[in-house]
Amino acid sequence: MSNELLLIINIIVLYSGVLIWYKLFGSSGLLCWTVFATIAANIEVLILVDAFGIEQTLGNIMFATTFIVTDILSETEGKQKAQKAVNIGILTSISFIVVTQLWLQYTPSVNDWAFPSIQVIFSNTPRLMLVSLVVYVIAQNFDVWAYHKIWEITNKMCSDKNKYLWLRNNGSTMLSQLLNTALFSFGAFWGKYPIDTLISIVLSSYIIFLITSLADTPIIYAARKINHSIKSK
Template identity: 60%
Template sequence: MQNEIVLVITLILIYSGIVIFYRFLGKTGLYMWTVIATIAANIEVLILVNAFGMEQTLGNVLFASTFLVTDILSELEDRQSANRAVHFGIIASISFILISQSWFLYIPNSSDWAMPYLHAIFSNTPRLMLVGIAVYAIAQLFDVWLYHLIWNKTSKIFGNSKKGLWIRNNCSTLLSQLLNTALFTFGAFAGVYDFSTLLNILVSSYVIFIATSLLDTPAIYIARKLKTK
C-alpha cells in the first residue's frame, strides 16, 4: 500500500500547494508552478510503478496539476493568462532539454561518479521531452479552448456565468486528459515497451487522470472563493 499512500498524499499536497501559490502569488505563482511541474513530470515519468492494482508511470499527478492551473486561470483571470501558462511550460521544457543535453558535451573527471547516472536518466529525456512538449501544447491549448466553449454553454443554460463550474472544469479536463494520455503514451513509449504494456500504461494513466481530474474540483472552488474575498 506504500505507493498508493504516497500517491494520495502527493495529490493532496500538490493541489493544496497550487491554491496556496495562487493565494499569495497570484498569476505569477501559477506560472511558477507550471514551470516546476512540466520539468519535474517529464523526469518522473521515467519511473514505472504498480499502484491501485495497475502498472503506471509516475508524473500523472504533476501533469494533471497543470490542467488545474489553466482551469483556474481560465475561470478567475482570462483566456490569455491560461494560454500564457501553456507557453511558459513549453519554454521551460525546451530550455531544460538544451541544458541537460549540454552536460554530455563535457568529458568527466576520472573521479566523477555522477555522469553515468545522469546519462542513464537523461539520455532518454530528449524523446520524452520533445513528445511531451508537443502533446502538452496540443492538450493544454485544447483544454483552454474547450473550457471557454463549455463556459459559454453553461452561462446560457444557467443564465449565470458563475454556475456550472464543475461541469466545465471536469468535462474540459477529462477530454483533454484523454487526448494527452493517448498521444503521450504512444509517442513517448512506442518501441520502448510492448503493445500490451502500452495499453496498460494508457488505461491506468487515464484512470488516474479521471480520479485526479474529479478531485481537483474542490481546489478550483476554493481558489474562486479566495479570489472573491
C-alpha cells in the same frame, strides 16, 4: 509506507501547494508553479511504480497540477492569462530538454561521481522527448479551448457565468487528459508494443488521470473563493 498511501499524500500535498502559491502570490504564483511542475514532472515520469494494482509512471499527479493551474487562471483571470501559463510551460519544457542534453555532452573529470547517474536520468530518446513536447502543446491548448467553450455553452443555457464550474473544470480536463494519454502512448510506443498492449496502457493511464481530475474540483472552487477575497480587499 505503501505506494498507495504515498500517492494519496502526494495528491494532497501538490493540490494544496497550488492553492498556497495562489493565495500567497496570486496569478504570478501559478505561473511560477507551472515552471516548477513542468520540470519536476519531466524528472518524476522516469520512475515506475506499482500501486492500486496498476503499473504506472510517477509524474501524473504533478502533470495534472498544470491543468489545475490553467483552469484556475481561465476561471479567475481569463483565457489570455491561461494561455500565458501554457506558453510558459512549453518554453520551460524546451529549455529543460536543451539544457539537460547539453549537460550530457561534457566530458566528466576523473574525480566526478555524479555524471553516470545524470546520464541515466536525462538520456531519454529523442523520440520520447519530441512526443512529450508535442503532446504537451496539443493537450494544454485544447484544455484552455475546451474550458472556455464549455463555459460559453453553459452561460448561454442559464445566463449565469458562475454556474457549472464543476462541469467546465472536469469536462475540459477529462477530454484533454484523454487526448494527452492517447497521443503520448501511441506516439511514444507505437511499433514497440502490440496494439492491445497500447490500448491497455492508455486505459490504465487514463483511469489515473480521471481520479486526479475529479479530485481537483474542490481546489478549483477554493481558488475561486481565494480570488474573490483578493479582489474584495
